[in-house]
Amino acid sequence: MEPDVIALEDITVTYRSGFLGGTAFDALRGVSLRVKAGETVGLVGESGSGKTTLGRVCLGLLPPTQGQMRFGGAPFGKLRQRRGQLSVVLQHPEWALNPRLRCGTSVQEPLVLTGMPSSERRERVAEILGQVGLDPSFAARLPGQLSGGQRQRIAIARALVTNPRFIVFDEAVSALDVSVQAQVLNLIRDLQKRHGFGALFISHDLAATRYVSHRIAVMLRGEIVEDGPSARFYGTPEHPYSRALLGAA
Ligand SMILES: Nc1ncnc2c1ncn2[C@@H]1O[C@H](COP(=O)(O)OP(=O)(O)OP(=O)(O)O)[C@@H](O)[C@H]1O
Numbered sequence: 175m176e177p178d179v180i181a182l183e184d185i186t187v188t189y190r191s192g193f194l195g196g197t198a199f200d201a202l203r204g205v206s207l208r209v210k211a212g213e214t215v216g217l218v219g220e221s222g223s224g225k226t227t228l229g230r231v232c233l234g235l236l237p238p239t240q241g242q243m244r245f246g247g248a249p250f251g252k253l254r255q256r257r258g259q260l261s262v263v264l265q266h267p268e269w270a271l272n273p274r275l276r277c278g279t280s281v282q283e284p285l286v287l288t289g290m291p292s293s294e295r296r297e298r299v300a301e302i303l304g305q306v307g308l309d310p311s312f313a314a315r316l317p318g319q320l321s322g323g324q325r326q327r328i329a330i331a332r333a334l335v336t337n338p339r340f341i342v343f344d345e346a347v348s349a350l351d352v353s354v355q356a357q358v359l360n361l362i363r364d365l366q367k368r369h370g371f372g373a374l375f376i377s378h379d380l381a382a383t384r385y386v387s388h389r390i391a392v393m394l395r396g397e398i399v400e401d402g403p404s405a406r407f408y409g410t411p412e413h414p415y416s417r418a419l420l421g422a423a
């Protein structure tokens with residue numbers, strides 16, 4: 175059987191803030207989550223419920239206070255071993271793209287860390303730009319010379335260039351207008367069919383989430399209160415909070 179790309183078991187994250195770390199706050203409380211290759215799990219829930227925190231844990235950017243994590247069926251291990259295998263696409267591509275760097279440079283940056291020779295990198299950049307629907311000439315442009323949708327395509331190209339096994343999309347289409355949103359959602363689906371990565375799709379937009387997700391996990395105050403097939407969540411949600419979310423949409 176296909177192992178989970180990411181498996182989190184009973185994860186707790188405690189943020190400490192205030193003078194001398196005096197105040198402790200559990201942003202995640204006993205969260206378990208599994209994502210398989212080729213599968214997208216939609217993560218929904220109100221603002222502050224812990225979605226981004228969970229995404230950061232999956233990426234290895236935030237060590238959990240408690241709990242176990244596995245990547246590709248093995249213990250999570252060192253960052254170096256996961257290089258190029260985990261990626262993120264954020265709401266504002268401006269945050270992922272250096273405004274002074276040509277798009278081609280930004281897209282190939284993750285490949286430099288993998289030690290790929292520069293001639294191969296150039297070829298790979300042209301290939302991935304084609305896959306996100308951009309002409310290779312976009313490599314020479316600066317982010318400021320692109321539309322919002324084109325910038326998000328560049329950010330997706332950068333996230334995909336190393337062929338990662340797992341991608342977190344954190345409000346990745348939220349800043350885009352509706353027609354561009356639809357294009358980017360289709361792109362995400364097509365790229366997943368082609369590359370087979372597992373994905374966590376974090377969003378406030380239940381319609382967008384439905385369009386790309388095989389499964390839905392619902393977060394409420396740091397806990398996952400419902401996790402199941404998309405059709406069940408949108409058809410006959412079990413948890414009262416899920417029904418409230420759907421009712422409000
Ligand atoms: N570095 C931090 N230190 C202290 N508290 C934090 C930190 N980062 C996040 N939090 C708190 O943890 C909780 C969860 O935050 P998180 O960003 O994961 O929520 P979210 O579900 O992504 O919200 P949104 O939908 O608004 O993006 C919030 O109450 C937030 O204030």
Ligand SMILES: [Mg+2]
Nearest residue numbers: 225226227344
């Ligand atoms: Mg968030």
